[in-house]
Structures are given as structure tokens and as C-alpha cells.
Amino acid sequence: MHMTSSSPSEPRIQLxxxxxxSLSQQLIRELIVPAFxxxxxxxxxxxxxxCPGGRLAFTTDSYVVRPLIFPGGDIGxxxxxxxxxxxxxxxxxxxxxxxxxxxxxxxxxxxLERVLASIRREASACGVAVVTGDTKVVExxxxxxxxxxxxxxxQVSHELTIGPAAVRPGDAVLVSGDLGRxxxxxxxxxxxxxxxxxxxxxxxxxxxxxxxLLGAGLELHCLRDLTRGGxxxxxxxxxxxxxxxxxxxxxxxxxxxxxxxxxxLLGLDPLTMANEGRLTLLLPQEQAGAALAVLRxxxxxxxxxxxxxxxxxxxAAGRELRAEAGPxxxxxxxxxxxxxxxxxxxxxxxxxxGRGEHLPRIC
Amino acid sequence: MHMTSSSPSEPRIQLxxxxxxSLSQQLIRELIVPAFxxxxxxxxxxxxxxCPGGRLAFTTDSYVVRPLIFPGGDIGxxxxxxxxxxxxxxxxxxxxxxxxxxxxxxxxxxxLERVLASIRREASACGVAVVTGDTKVVExxxxxxxxxxxxxxxQVSHELTIGPAAVRPGDAVLVSGDLGRxxxxxxxxxxxxxxxxxxxxxxxxxxxxxxxLLGAGLELHCLRDLTRGGxxxxxxxxxxxxxxxxxxxxxxxxxxxxxxxxxxLLGLDPLTMANEGRLTLLLPQEQAGAALAVLRxxxxxxxxxxxxxxxxxxxAAGRELRAEAGPxxxxxxxxxxxxxxxxxxxxxxxxxxGRGEHLPRIC
Numbered sequence: 195m196h197m198t199s200s201s202p203s204e205p206r207i208q209l210x211x212x213x214x215x216s217l218s219q220q221l222i223r224e225l226i227v228p229a230f231x232x233x234x235x236x237x238x239x240x241x242x243x244x245c246p247g248g249r250l251a252f253t254t255d256s257y258v259v260r261p262l263i264f265p266g267g268d269i270g271x272x273x274x275x276x277x278x279x280x281x282x283x284x285x286x287x288x289x290x291x292x293x294x295x296x297x298x299x300x301x302x303x304x305x306l307e308r309v310l311a312s313i314r315r316e317a318s319a320c321g322v323a324v325v326t327g328d329t330k331v332v333e334x335x336x337x338x339x340x341x342x343x344x345x346x347x348x349q350v351s352h353e354l355t356i357g358p359a360a361v362r363p364g365d366a367v368l369v370s371g372d373l374g375r376x377x378x379x380x381x382x383x384x385x386x387x388x389x390x391x392x393x394x395x396x397x398x399x400x401x402x403x404x405x406x407l408l409g410a411g412l413e414l415h416c417l418r419d420l421t422r423g424g425x426x427x428x429x430x431x432x433x434x435x436x437x438x439x440x441x442x443x444x445x446x447x448x449x450x451x452x453x454x455x456x457x458x459l460l461g462l463d464p465l466t467m468a469n470e471g472r473l474t475l476l477l478p479q480e481q482a483g484a485a486l487a488v489l490r491x492x493x494x495x496x497x498x499x500x501x502x503x504x505x506x507x508x509x510a511a512g513r514e515l516r517a518e519a520g521p522x523x524x525x526x527x528x529x530x531x532x533x534x535x536x537x538x539x540x541x542x543x544x545x546x547x548g549r550g551e552h553l554p555r556i557c
Numbered sequence: 558m559h560m561t562s563s564s565p566s567e568p569r570i571q572l573x574x575x576x577x578x579s580l581s582q583q584l585i586r587e588l589i590v591p592a593f594x595x596x597x598x599x600x601x602x603x604x605x606x607x608c609p610g611g612r613l614a615f616t617t618d619s620y621v622v623r624p625l626i627f628p629g630g631d632i633g634x635x636x637x638x639x640x641x642x643x644x645x646x647x648x649x650x651x652x653x654x655x656x657x658x659x660x661x662x663x664x665x666x667x668x669l670e671r672v673l674a675s676i677r678r679e680a681s682a683c684g685v686a687v688v689t690g691d692t693k694v695v696e697x698x699x700x701x702x703x704x705x706x707x708x709x710x711x712q713v714s715h716e717l718t719i720g721p722a723a724v725r726p727g728d729a730v731l732v733s734g735d736l737g738r739x740x741x742x743x744x745x746x747x748x749x750x751x752x753x754x755x756x757x758x759x760x761x762x763x764x765x766x767x768x769x770l771l772g773a774g775l776e777l778h779c780l781r782d783l784t785r786g787g788x789x790x791x792x793x794x795x796x797x798x799x800x801x802x803x804x805x806x807x808x809x810x811x812x813x814x815x816x817x818x819x820x821x822l823l824g825l826d827p828l829t830m831a832n833e834g835r836l837t838l839l840l841p842q843e844q845a846g847a848a849l850a851v852l853r854x855x856x857x858x859x860x861x862x863x864x865x866x867x868x869x870x871x872x873a874a875g876r877e878l879r880a881e882a883g884p885x886x887x888x889x890x891x892x893x894x895x896x897x898x899x900x901x902x903x904x905x906x907x908x909x910x911g912r913g914e915h916l917p918r919i920c
Contacts, residue, residue, distance in 0.1 A: 204665050204666070204667060205665070205666040205667075206662075206663050206664060206665050206666060207660045207661070207662055207663060207664040207665075207666065207669065207694055208662060208694070209662050209694055209696065210694075211660070211692070211694050212660070212692065212693050212694025212695075213694075218692070221692065222692070225666070225669060225670060225673060226673070226690060226692070229673040229674065229676070229677045229687075230656075230673075230677060230686070230687045230690070239689070240689060241653065241655075241688035241689040243652060243653050243688065243710070245608070245610050245613075245652070245712075246609070246610025246611055247608050247609025247610030247611070248609055248610070250608075250613075250710070252653055252655060252688060252689055252710060253655070253689050254655035254656070254657050254689055254690065254691055254706070254708055255657065255691045256657040256658070256659050256691055256693045256706060257693075258659060258693045258695050289606060289608070290604065290606050290615055292604075292615060292616070292617035292708045293593075293617070294617050294618065294619040294657075294706045294708075295619070296619050296621060296659070296704055297570045297574070297575070298570070299569075299570055299571060299572050300569050300570060301569060301570040302567050302568070302569050302570075303567070303568040303569060303570065303588070304567060304568075306570065306588060307588060310588060310589070310592040310593075311592065313592070314592045314593060323593070324592075324593045325604035325606065325615060326602070326603060326604040326615055326616050326617055326708075327589060327593070327617065328617055328618045328619055329574070329575065329581070329584065329585070329589065330575050330619045330620075330621045330918075330920075331570055331571070331572055331573075331574050331575025331576075331917065332575075332621050332701060332704075332917075332918065333572065333917065333918075335698060336700065336701040337699065337700065337701070338695060338699040338700070341659055341695075341704065343617070343619060343657045343706035343708075345617055345655045345657075345689075345706075345708030347606070347613070347615060347710060349608075554694065554695075554696065555695065555696075557693075
């Protein structure tokens with residue numbers, strides 16, 4: 195904590211620790227999980243609390259997105275939707291929202307007013323109220339305009355166990371729409387990158403699609419919103435926690451041409467790009483058609499993109515080898531990775547979540 | 558939100574907006590309350606939610622204290638105790654804690670490890686678990702080491718309505734210990750101020766004293782922890798929301814000599830200094846002795862410092878005059894202020910919460 199007296203060679207936080215890729219996962223695995231030791235070794239976006247009146251879901255996220263306004267949204271809307279979507283992924287109905295603001299000295303009051311109006315509007319649209327809050331101010335140059343934290347409480351009325359532990363070999367892997375729009379919209383809004391795209395962020399609450407899925411009586415095994423780190427990071431985590439292998443068909447994954455073009459230009463993989471209004475759903479293959487029919491009422495691009503397979507001894511050994519090899523060494527060819535992409539020629543390659551260094555401050 | 562294009566003369570966030578004085582209160586009154594409109598016009602530290610199994614308390618705070626380690630604590634311990642104490646002020650038992658980290662690029666990993674260990678230790682001591690969390694990273698120079706947000710959920714088992722609305726003329730005003738230690742310890746730890754004191758922060762959880770007060774069957778009207786803005790700010794808010802006048806006896810307010818000496822040196826009022834382990838309690842005068850006996854089991858310095866009086870027409874008119882006069886214009890002599898201090902000679906003066914500009918980043 196004595197930052198000035200520490201040696202220059204000691205390990206330090208890097209931007210990639212916040213990028214949602216492998217370095218973020220490593221930080222969580224090596225520091226956060228050991229400190230707070232969740233029983234199942236997995237930190238859930240929303241924790242479930244047994245309470246006298248039923249289960250509660252509880253979640254938190256901080257928002258440091260840059261710029262504060264981007265095509266399709268702003269930091270205030272994002273801060274409401276982000277936490278509401280974490281509740282939705284537990285199948286929970288929002289009960290209350292908290293709001294923590296860290297403001298930088300010199301921020302125009304008018305900017306704060308606009309962000310607060312945006313928060314109020316979106317919370318109201320989601321049918322939830324901001325019931326408690328806190329405001330701190332830091333010196334100029336010790337913050338960046340506005341940082342927001344929201345925490346949300348939700349009520350869980352269904353009886354399902356939704357999470358990686360419920361995933362079974364044979365489950366279908368679905369996505370609720372095309373991928374990568376939020377990440378591309380944010381990068382395009384950063385003027386220094388010097389490219390433009392007509393794309394808007396996909397930022398949107400996922401309450402309604404999840405309500406419809408629950409209402410249809412489907413056996414939802416796992417729901418995950420595809421935020422920081424995108425599809426790649428989410429599926430890597432799910433496969434690891436579920437102890438399954440996920441086989442994806444590359445051609446089935448919906449990517450808008452403008453997103454693909456922007457990613458080609460920047461040398462980025464759209465499957466690692468953040469989304470703020472997209473989810474992946476795993477459920478029994480025989481219910482995939484019914485689930486897709488529900489999801490397509492909200493977005494025609496919803497699709498089945500793959501299937502869960504048993505984690506064979508060969509694959510498990512491969513994962514250990516990969517861990518020994520460390521990041522950066524591909525073991526493609528040695529073993530089947532936990533998440534693989536098959537192209538049109540039937541050739542598979544591992545899905546790489548990346549380290550995350552190219553995508554700071556995306557949410 | 559376009560910070561660069563805004564005119565230099567437009568109103569901007571100042572450090573004092575976060576200092577807990579009148580400017581903080583103005584920001585909350587003029588921006589936050591209109592945006593989120595709590596029914597009673599008062600933003601509570603912990604919101605109470607009606608739930609199927611009973612009432613829940615929900616609270617949030619961000620922590621930006623500088624330095625990260627200070628005599629008597631560190632930012633991690635503070636982040637746990639701060640939110641737990643907000644629950645305690647509602648008479649709630651902690652159920653779960655969330656943890657949002659905003660890390661600055663370049664922070665030594667070892668510093669993060671120490672803060673996490675401190676959080677884990679204190680949460681465990683308070684009997685609560687961190688169940689959900691989030692980590693963001695911002696570029697060097699866009700943050701300041703570590704900012705922490707915690708939100709907490711608590712269970713309310715008592716039947717009391719604790720808050721300013723329950724305060725009645727005739728209520729005794731108590732404090733649980735001597736005041737101002739946290740603020741002085743933080744200021745002394747800032748090397749640029751060039752003064753030293755052996756004082757440690759009073760940082761401590763208030764769960765046990767509140768449990769004991771509830772266990773004694775006392776009719777607790779209002780509980781408030783005396784954080785940012787200190788006693789002055791807390792009592793000003795309580796008096797305003799309760800519609801009473803609070804008369805304090807200056808000589809009865811416990812201040813350690815070292816705190817008084819440091820405040821004299823810096824030209825600060827100990828009654829506006831932050832505390833992180835002190836509360837004020839208002840309850841019927843006939844129960845003051847029993848309540849003091851309970852509080853003194855935890856701290857011998859607990860004391861009755863004043864009494865609530867009816868807000869006379871004269872006082873109410875005076876408050877309107879004060880509002881018209883605006884900050885900086887004293888109306889002493891014109892009317893009785895909502896909170897007054899009487900000295901040993903029987904002369905009263907208004908208790909001034911200050912604007913807050915001298916005390917940034919205190920919590």
C-alpha cells in the first residue's frame with residue numbers, strides 16, 4: 195500500500211487485469227477467490243441468499259466506461275442495465291438498486307445532472323428504484339469524470355438452479371442476438387482510434403427475454419450475459435466451472451458485417467468483444483427450438499451456436515497441460531480445448547479469450 | 558458530459574461537494590433527491606425494503622480515503638465497517654456484503670492483497686461474507702491506487718421505526734464516545750500537513766452497541782453514525798428531517814484533548830470532523846440513563862450532550878430567513894437555529910456544519 199516505496203520490478207496491476215480476458219480471470223482466481231472463498235470456487239455475477247421469504251439475488255458492478263456518452267447509451271444507463279442484467283441472469287426480479295458515485299473535481303454539474311437523469315429514466319423503465327446512494331469527490335487527476343457503482347437486490351421466485359453446475363453434456367448453447375456491438379461502439383467512440391462505424395451499442399435490459407423463457411417453463415441450465423470478455427470469456431468460464439467441453443459452429447455465431455469489418459480493421463476477435471444486451475443460454479437440446487422461438491420474439495438474430503460435450507480424460511489432461519504451458523503457448527493439436535470453434539471445413543481450433551489488454555474501460 | 562467543450566464559468570463539482578458539509582448537503586438536496594425522489598425527501602444511509610420474510614436494510618458507500626493506510630485502520634477495513642455501521646444504524650443484522658474495486662494501473666499487486674486480506678478479516682469479525690464483487694482497472698492518473706465500493710444487505714428483526722421521523726421534542730441526544738478521532742488521524746497521516754499526533758482513528762463496528770441497545774428493550778428513536786461531516790452535519794440533518802430544534806451543552810460533548818489540540822492547530826471544529834466508530838442516539842429522556850449505561854459498557858466516554866425541543870414558529874421562520882440569506886451569512890441573534898450549542902456561561906450559538914472544503918478524501 196506504500197505505492198511510492200515499492201520496487202519497480204514487483205508485480206503490478208495492468209490495464210489487462212480489467213479487460214475481461216485471461217489476465218482478469220487470473221486475478222480473480224489467484225487473489226479474489228482465495229480471499230473470499232466461495233464454496234464452489236466460482237464467483238457468480240449475482241449471489242443467491244437464502245432468506246425467510248425465499249431466495250434473494252445480490253449483485254454489484256462498477257462502471258468506468260470511457261467516453262461517458264457512446265453511440266447507443268451512456269454510463270448512467272449502462273450502470274442500471276448492467277446490474278439489472280446480472281439479476282436477470284439469476285432469473286431474479288429487481289427489488290432495489292443502490293448508487294455509488296465517485297466524481298472528479300471539476301466535473302460540470304450539468305454532466306452529473308444528465309447522468310442522474312439517465313439513471314432515473316432507465317431504472318424507471320426497468321421497474322426498480324434507486325433506494326440508497328453515496329457520493330464521493332476526488333481531486334482533479336485522481337479520477338476521470340464519473341465512476342459509478344450500482345448494486346442490486348432481486349427476488350428469485352422460480353425453483354430452478356441456474357448456473358454452470360446445472361450444465362450437462364448434450365446441452366444446446368444459444369445466444370440471444372448478434373455479438374460484439376458494444377465493444378465496437380465504444381472503441382469507435384474513442385476519437386484517437388480514428389475509425390467510424392454507424393454501429394450502436396447493444397445495451398439493453400434482458401429482463402423481458404428471461405421472463406419469457408421462465409414463463410415458457412423451460413429448464414434453463416445456465417444463463418450468462420456476455421459483457422467484458424464477450425462470448426469467449428463467458429463460455430470459457432462456464433465450461434471450466436461445469437466440467438464440460440463446448441463445441442461451437444463458427445458459421446452459426448451471429449456477427450453483424452459492420453462488427454466483423456471493424457474487428458478485422460483493429461485486429462480484434464468479435465467473440466472477445468463486450469456486449470451489454472446479449473446472453474448465452476444452455477439448456478437441454480430438446481428444448482432448444484422452443485427457447486429459440488422465445489428469444490427470436492426479442493431479436494431475430496438469436497441462434498444455437500453449439501453443444502456441450504462430455505469432458506473426456508484426453509481433454510482434462512489437455513487442460514492441465516495448457517495450465518502448465520502458461521498463457522501464450524498454444525497447445526492446439528495436443529488435446530481438445532474446453533471451448534472449440536469448428537469452421538466450415540470441419541476443422542476445429544480453440545476459442546481464445548485473449549488477455550484483455552486491448553479493451554480497457556469498455557464498461 | 559462533454560467535459561472539454563464546457564465553458565469555464567459553468568458550475569462544477571468542487572472537493573467540498575464530497576466533504577460532508579453544507580455543500581455536500583446542497584448537492585444531495587438539489588440533484589440527488591429530485592432525481593430519485595424518496596417519498597419522505599430524506600435519503601437514508603440504509604433503505605428499508607418490505608420483503609416476504611420481513612424488512613431488509615440495504616446500503617452502499619464508496620471509499621476513496623487517502624492515505625490507504627492510516628493510524629487505526631486502512632481502506633479495506635473502513636469499507637467493511639462503514640457499510641456494516643450503516644446497517645447497524647437501522648438496527649439490522651448483516652446478511653451479505655458486495656465488493657466493487659476500481660484499481661489504478663500500476664498498483665502493486667501486494668497492496669491489493671493486503672487490502673483484500675483486511676476486508677476478509679473484518680468481514681469475518683463482523684460475521685458477514687463478501688458474496689459478490691467486481692473489479693475494474695483504470696489508466697495510470699485516472700484513479701488513485703484503490704477505490705472501493707461496498708453495499709450491504711441486512712435483516713431487520715425489531716419492530717421499531719428508527720429514524721428522524723420518530724424523534725420527538727423532549728428526546729435526549731446521546732453520543733457513544735469522544736468525537737473527531739478519525740478525521741484528525743487521517744489529516745495527521747497526510748504528510749504534507751506536517752503535524753503528528755499519537756491519535757488513532759476510532760474506526761470500529763457499531764453492531765454490538767446497537768444489539769445491546771435493542772436487547773435492553775429501549776425505544777430507539779434515531780440512530781446515526783457520525784461519519785463525514787461529523788456530529789454537526791448529522792445533527793443538522795436529523796433536526797431538519799425531524800422538524801425539531803436540538804439544544805446541545807458544549808461542555809457535555811466528549812472531545813479528547815489531543816483531538817481538540819489538533820483542531821485548534823488546523824483551525825478546524827472537532828464537531829465537523831469525521832468519526833468511523835461513533836453514533837448519536839435520540840430516545841425519550843426517561844430512558845437516557847439506561848441507554849447510557851448500555852453505551853458505557855463499550856466506551857466510558859458515552860454521554861448525553863443535549864435535548865430535542867419543539868420547533869417554534871420563531872425558529873421555523875428563522876430557518877426560512879437563513880435559507881434566503883444563503884450560506885455564509887450568519888443570522889445568529891435573529892432566530893434560534895435548528896442546532897445550537899450552549900457554553901458554560903449559558904450563551905448559545907448555532908452549530909455550523911461548515912462547507913466541507915477542508916476535509917476531502919476522509920473516507
